[in-house]
Amino acid sequence: MSVIDLLGIYTAYEGGDKPVIKDLSLSVDRGEYVVIGGPNSAGKTTLLESINGLVKITHGSATVCGLDVARFADTVRTRVGYVIQNFYFDPFTPFTVEQVVMMGRFGRLGLMNRPARADYDAVQRAIALVGIEDLAHKSIGTLSGGQQQKAMIAHNIAKEPEVMMLDEPFSNLDFHAREYLQGVLKELVRTGIPILMVAHAFDGLPDIRIRLVVMNGGKITYDRDCTAGEVDGIIRKECKVNGKC
Numbered sequence: 001m002s003v004i005d006l007l008g009i010y011t012a013y014e015g016g017d018k019p020v021i022k023d024l025s026l027s028v029d030r031g032e033y034v035v036i037g038g039p040n041s042a043g044k045t046t047l048l049e050s051i052n053g054l055v056k057i058t059h060g061s062a063t064v065c066g067l068d069v070a071r072f073a074d075t076v077r078t079r080v081g082y083v084i085q086n087f088y089f090d091p092f093t094p095f096t097v098e099q100v101v102m103m104g105r106f107g108r109l110g111l112m113n114r115p116a117r118a119d120y121d122a123v124q125r126a127i128a129l130v131g132i133e134d135l136a137h138k139s140i141g142t143l144s145g146g147q148q149q150k151a152m153i154a155h156n157i158a159k160e161p162e163v164m165m166l167d168e169p170f171s172n173l174d175f176h177a178r179e180y181l182q183g184v185l186k187e188l189v190r191t192g193i194p195i196l197m198v199a200h201a202f203d204g205l206p207d208i209r210i211r212l213v214v215m216n217g218g219k220i221t222y223d224r225d226c227t228a229g230e231v232d233g234i235i236r237k238e239c240k241v242n243g244k245c
C-alpha cells in the first residue's frame with residue numbers, strides 16, 4: 001500500500017459551489033520526492049489540504065498512512081508534517097522558537113501531556129538539523145519571514161512525520177538557505193519519508209530522482225520522474241492556464 005492513495009477525488013470548500021479538485025488520482029510511496037508545480041489557483045494548496053483532511057472530499061477515496069482521511073482526519077494530521085503557505089506569527093506571539101518546535105511533539109505526548117526526554121531530544125535535533133540554534137530562545141514573532149519558515153520546518157521535523165508536505169516553504173529564503181534546506185529534505189527522503197513540495201522557485205533542488213507533478217485547473221496534467229535540472233523547463237511548458245508558475 002502507498003503512503004498516500006487518492007483515487008478519483010473531488011474536493012470543495014465550504015460554500016463553494018464548484019469543486020476545486022476534480023477527479024484527481026495520486027499515489028505516493030515511501031522515499032519519493034514529489035515537486036508540485038502549476039499556475040496560481042491550479043489547486044496545489046487544496047491538494048495538500050485534501051491529503052491532510054482540511055477540506056472536504058466530496059467524491060472518491062483518500063487514504064493516508066493507511067487511514068481513510070474522511071474518517072480519521074485528526075489522526076492523519078498527527079502523522080503528516082505540513083508547512084503551510086504564507087504563514088506569519090504576530091509580533092506579540094508569546095512563544096520562543098524552541099517552544100514552537102516543541103509544539104510539533106504535542107500529537108505524540110504521553111498520558112500526562114508533559115514532554116519527556118525523547119521529546120526534548122527530538123526538538124534539539126530538529127533545531128540543529130535546520131541550523132537555527134542561534135534563534136532557539138528568540139520570540140518567534142520577532143523573526144523575519146524566512147527565519148519563521150525555518151522554525152516551522154523544524155517544528156514539522158520534530159513531529160517525526162510519516163509524510164512531509166511543504167507549501168512554497170522557501171519563498172522568503174535566499175539561494176543558500178534554499179539549497180541548505182533542500183539538503184535537509186533530501187536526508188528525510190533518504191530515510192524513506194516521502195516529500196510533497198509545492199514550489200515556484202526550482203533552484204537548489206537535490207540531485208536525486210524527482211517526481212514532477214504539474215497541476216492545472218484542479219487536475220494533474222503531468223506526472224513523471226525527472227532530474228533537478230529538467231524541472232524548470234518542464235514546468236514552463238506545462239503551465240497552461242496563465243503561463244505563470
Ligand SMILES: Nc1ncnc2c1ncn2[C@@H]1O[C@H](COP(=O)(O)OP(=O)(O)O)[C@@H](O)[C@H]1O
Pocket residue numbers: 013014016020038039040041042043044045046047
Ligand atoms: N478557503 C477557500 N474557500 C473557497 N475557495 C478557495 C479557498 N481557498 C482556495 N480557494 C479556491 O480554490 C482554487 C485553488 O486554490 P489553491 O489551491 O490555493 O491554488 P494554488 O495553491 O495552486 O495557487 C482557487 O480558485 C481558489 O480561489
Ligand SMILES: [Mg+2]
Pocket residue numbers: 044045046085167
Ligand atoms: Mg497555494
